[in-house]
Amino acid sequence: MMPKSAALRLSGASKSNKHGWQAILAALFVLLVLAASAYTFLYLKHDPTLTDLRGRLQGSSALHPFGTDHLGRDVLTRLLLGGGQTIGYSLLALGAALVIGIPLGLIAGYRRGWVDRLFMRIADGFLAFPDTIVAIVLSGLLGAGIGNLVLAIVLVKWVSYARLVRSTVLSESQKDYIRIARTNGLSDARIMTKHLLPHIAGHVLVLASLDIGKIILLISSLSYIGLGAQPPTPEWGAMLNDSRPYFQSRPELMVYPGLAIVSVVLIANMLGDYLRDRFDVKKEVQP
Amino acid sequence: MIRQLLHPFSSAAPVLSVDGLTRTYAGAERPAVQNVSFALDRGECLGLVGESGCGKSTLARCLMRIEDADRGSILLGGQDIARLNGRRLRPHRRKIQIVFQNPTAALNPKLRIADSLIDPYQQLGQGAKLTHFAYTSRDAYIRRLLEAVELPAELAGRYPHELSGGQRQRVTIARAIGIEPDVVVLDEPTASLDVISQGAVLDLLDGLRTSLGLSYLFISHDLAAVHRMSQRVMVMRGGEIVDRFSANDLFAEKRHPYTKELISIF
Numbered sequence: 001m002m003p004k005s006a007a008l009r010l011s012g013a014s015k016s017n018k019h020g021w022q023a024i025l026a027a028l029f030v031l032l033v034l035a036a037s038a039y040t041f042l043y044l045k046h047d048p049t050l051t052d053l054r055g056r057l058q059g060s061s062a063l064h065p066f067g068t069d070h071l072g073r074d075v076l077t078r079l080l081l082g083g084g085q086t087i088g089y090s091l092l093a094l095g096a097a098l099v100i101g102i103p104l105g106l107i108a109g110y111r112r113g114w115v116d117r118l119f120m121r122i123a124d125g126f127l128a129f130p131d132t133i134v135a136i137v138l139s140g141l142l143g144a145g146i147g148n149l150v151l152a153i154v155l156v157k158w159v160s161y162a163r164l165v166r167s168t169v170l171s172e173s174q175k176d177y178i179r180i181a182r183t184n185g186l187s188d189a190r191i192m193t194k195h196l197l198p199h200i201a202g203h204v205l206v207l208a209s210l211d212i213g214k215i216i217l218l219i220s221s222l223s224y225i226g227l228g229a230q231p232p233t234p235e236w237g238a239m240l241n242d243s244r245p246y247f248q249s250r251p252e253l254m255v256y257p258g259l260a261i262v263s264v265v266l267i268a269n270m271l272g273d274y275l276r277d278r279f280d281v282k283k284e285v286q287p
Numbered sequence: 288m289i290r291q292l293l294h295p296f297s298s299a300a301p302v303l304s305v306d307g308l309t310r311t312y313a314g315a316e317r318p319a320v321q322n323v324s325f326a327l328d329r330g331e332c333l334g335l336v337g338e339s340g341c342g343k344s345t346l347a348r349c350l351m352r353i354e355d356a357d358r359g360s361i362l363l364g365g366q367d368i369a370r371l372n373g374r375r376l377r378p379h380r381r382k383i384q385i386v387f388q389n390p391t392a393a394l395n396p397k398l399r400i401a402d403s404l405i406d407p408y409q410q411l412g413q414g415a416k417l418t419h420f421a422y423t424s425r426d427a428y429i430r431r432l433l434e435a436v437e438l439p440a441e442l443a444g445r446y447p448h449e450l451s452g453g454q455r456q457r458v459t460i461a462r463a464i465g466i467e468p469d470v471v472v473l474d475e476p477t478a479s480l481d482v483i484s485q486g487a488v489l490d491l492l493d494g495l496r497t498s499l500g501l502s503y504l505f506i507s508h509d510l511a512a513v514h515r516m517s518q519r520v521m522v523m524r525g526g527e528i529v530d531r532f533s534a535n536d537l538f539a540e541k542r543h544p545y546t547k548e549l550i551s552i553f
């Protein structure tokens with residue numbers, strides 16, 4: 001019978017090897033998308049918002065490899081720039097959620113007592129609303145727009161990070177090394193940054209990479225129903241919506257952004273799975 | 288007066304003197320530590336034996352001010368630290384350090400050994416006159432510490448999981464002695480080690496006590512280890528000290544029945 005920790009480590013190791021190529025592929029793909037977006041932005045051959053009604057709904061050609069949309073705009077340019085928009089705003093929302101969630105979780109888990117109870121009640125309040133509802137309500141109140149959509153996502157997402165960090169800190173701060181750090185006169189802030197922060201990095205990274213796919217989907221789907229990116233901004237969800245009336249005659253106009261969303265979300269999930277296998281395994285060896 | 292009663296052998300002032308220490312946990316019927324008094328002389332190793340749950344570790348945590356005692360005083364170098372807090376307690380923290388039973392829990396698994404070792408010096412040691420571990424540079428200091436506990440210097444860059452149990456416990460010992468405290472509380476320092484490492488760690492601790500002039504409160508359930516290390520022994524049961532004697536008198540006829548019971552187990 002293998003000890004539990006050894007078995008865990010072994011399975012963790014084999015899994016991470018199995019998923020290694022996926023992670024590399026995923027990272028490459030993300031880089032490729034970002035590079036392509038940057039390239040198109042810097043060396044714009046086509047203005048992504050310039051309408052040309054005489055050249056609308058064209059098939060693929062040397063000038064327009066993916067053809068043009070219902071307003072005569074180059075689809076490839078809009079697709080690549082839209083990738084930058086969608087992924088960029090998703091990362092922005094995620095980053096803001098981390099910036100709010102990590103410190104609050106650290107403080108609640110470390111301080112305990114009434115600070116923690118207050119935090120948990122607030123978190124419960126935020127968790128009571130599904131993200132789509134918050135986004136729709138916020139758009140109704142503040143007006144539709146990508147900024148308000150990002151705000152809505154941040155309002156919903158920070159809670160899960162704060163709770164994750166809190167639970168890790170709750171268990172770690174009971175250990176002897178934190179007691180010793182206290183008897184050695186380390187300030188609370190120093191204990192949190194030096195001793196506790198390294199413990200949550202892996203967990204947060206895993207949750208974030210699993211979340212990014214969901215956020216991309218959320219931004220795209222809410223843009224699709226008109227609550228996110230506003231025309232003429234190129235954004236995948238909005239592009240899907242724009243090409244809906246031409247589905248019969250030019251279905252590929254919906255297929256391109258659809259495929260783009262699916263592949264980026266898939267890649268993000270693969271990356272998340274890889275990181276989960278990589279970090280979930282306890283490195284600590286039992287005595 | 289109390290000191291003379293508790294420890295009639297020595298004339299120098301004790302480095303640590305505990306009087307009437309009592310600690311009751313919320314909801315508990317009886318105190319975990321009840322009216323414990325003792326004095327610890329410079330360079331002495333005082334053993335504290337008792338079975339699991341008798342209050343040994345609670346006493347250690349009270350001494351370290353990890354927990355607050357309900358009553359009693361803890362005189363550390365003449366100053367009662369039992370009621371001090373925050374900034375007023377801080378200068379006294381340097382004088383007392385602890386080594387816990389489980390070195391795996393006592394070292395942050397995410398930090399390199401050097402980063403764990405430097406904490407006490409960075410927080411408490413600066414400005415203190417260190418004679419054996421004088422701080423010239425971080426690297427040199429860490430190297431001296433590892434040398435003192437007979438570990439190779441290259442372990443400084445490793446993580447705790449890359450070390451053996453015995454090596455990890457040596458690291459926690461190095462961390463405790465690095466700011467040259469007066470008193471080191473050893474809370475079952477060998478309980479989670481194999482027999483060979485146990486002997487080696489005990490030898491190391493004994494050598495450090497003599498060379499650095501440390502005083503130990505050596506807590507253990509292992510009567511043999513306590514007998515080997517200590518000049519005096521206290522026996523604890525149900526939170527109270529029931530017997531105290533010089534290590535040479537362990538097998539004397541007048542021992543407390545509970546002490547005899549403990550001897551018979553070994």
